[in-house]
Amino acid sequence: MEHLRERTRPRGVGIRSIGRYLPDRVVSNADLERILLTRDDWIRENIGVRTRRMAADDQWTSDLGAAALLDACARAGVRPSEVDLVVCGTYTPDHMAPPTAMLVIDKSGAVGAAGFDVNSGACPGGVFALDVGAKYLASGQYRRVAVVLADVSTRTMDWKDPGPAVIFGDGAACYLLEPCAPGLGIGTTLLRSDPSAYQAVRVAREQRTRRDGTRLSSGFGDNFSTLDGSAVHGLAVGEVPPFVAELLAAAGREVEDIDLFALHQANLYIVREIMAAIGVPMDRTVVNIEKYGNTSGASVPLVLREAEDTGRLSPGDQVVLAAFGSGFSMGAALVRWCGPEDFTPEEFAREEFAPEKVATENFAPEDLAPEEFAPTGIRS
Template identity: 75%
Template sequence: MGIRAVGAYLPEKAVSNADLEEILLTRDDWIRENIGVETRRVAADDEWTSDLGARALQDACARAGITPADVDLVICGTYTPDNMAPPTAMLIIDKAGATGATGFDVNSGACPGGVFALDVGAKYVASGAFRRVAVVMADVSTKTLDWKDTGPAVIFGDGAACCLLEPCAPGTGLGPTLLRSDPKRYRAVWVAREERRARDGRPQRSAFGDNFAQLSGPAVREFAVGEVPGLIRELLADGGLTASNVDLFALHQANLYIVHGIMEALGVPLDRTVTNVRKYGNTSGASVPLVLREALDAGGLRPGDLVVLAAFGSGVSMGAVLVRWCGEDDFGAEDRRAGAVRAR
């Protein structure tokens, strides 16, 4: 199975570091030098995960030359569902017009979802149960923020992306995947359920009530730079490959310098990755497919390229998948063969 198209959607509202200086005890130069973020997108008050996800799904379908009604299964990878139940995928199906599709959510801990949810979708295509699967990664992370808590507030942004999966020619598409979790570091980055109060004593709420994102920057960096390169090397070694064989590394955009640290640990030049954390911030599970989308738009990803997708974050969890990028001719081979047989 391969990625037929990558859709994307970013909210219109952009919040710069200078804007954050007005509400947080922080500085633009400190954020740039330590996080690498310059601006981020923030969902409107009435804009939720399903709204972002539906737009990303529609965009992916438009790029593939199909309609949302042609999609068989919608998997929404999110940690910010519109409601606790039913799954947000149901609203995405309705809002995008994916009439007749089945849908469910996957919560693999926000940022790791860029690989974890993709792996779930790939297995459904491989099983033959569904032919066309839309894996929609969408989060409104800024709605989990306490806007007086500098750590998370300078990092996160909102966004959505959709990988449209279909059967593809042998030797192309998604290959081996490695998934790992370490629950001992559960609180390195998480959404804590706790009561908070403002300085005047009044209860303080996020858009999700008493749920607030929090993290330990040093712990996340230590985990990501210390362990993600080893996971990628293991993935490549299983196929008799090394980092030098890879054309593009699509890495989770946790922090610009974490991405640089992973590339340095792999001994690979920075021109073999794409970063968007400067303009979008950390967009959680959407960040890896958004990197793919940017690489495609810039002409930096071509059929036959070998690509490593790696996502990591809360759990703490990490995942990596090896992809031989498909061209348009790699899709629909089964249909063409069936048509040839019928023609005889």
């Protein structure tokens, strides 16, 4: 076994690049005033959104996701065909089946990649889907994993209901994951779900009608975004700060050690209240909700990308990612940001990633008593 164990030497999982795509169509609060019973000043003072993007009529989630994947590859200087696995985090799939990841692969040219979707409830995806991709990469079976977060949230709207309609925008981002030096990249990660708050924010399947009795449809038929703003506010501001504290304690870090907090962009004032509760000034976060709205799972990676582009994020920085929302679920991860020199291309030697070898080396049957794996009822 020694020669096999050698290949399982510790490796880090680093974020090699972050790609993004935002649709061209900009929708202002004044535009919404024309179709909804709402007001620009109320939206700015209570949500913090000024504009959001909306996908073109012929664009769907896979179009946004493929563009974000291509952007991530371009920034890393790799070809899409060099991606081995595409994990697409979405709650707005192009179709119920096959997974949207199939169309992301096809449209981006990530030929040869395997793929599947992760529906972790929209907004939490920025950490939940990332954690799935990171664990696949850490397994050693895949040398490069693209975690795509893409949603066309505006297609889930009931345009009579201003609640969700003033908050959400369409957008996509892609974490491109590669092996990195041990101790760097994605570290301690926590996921938590509380189904008792299932109703707080969701896409409900229900028949809705206009006042004249005619049937109402969203871009997803009888599925409509619906949210209880005060419940979401209470959950986010009440639960996220202690969750972040728990992450830091688990990782043996203090708030002062963290260079950047990348928080889900649920609402500008929620972000501010979470930062205040954690005890950190706003200059240690980046917000994008004013121009993009709440972009669901893409919001955390879009914050990271903006931080990188504006010089707020540098190799070696300690970053906390926190995504939360529908579920009610929360995910938080501590990331030691990598620079180009932290990635380890020697790990890409062909034999390192031969699945049959990984499958062998990842199991150590001699360490486990056989009875532990006998399903109940068939033990001899």
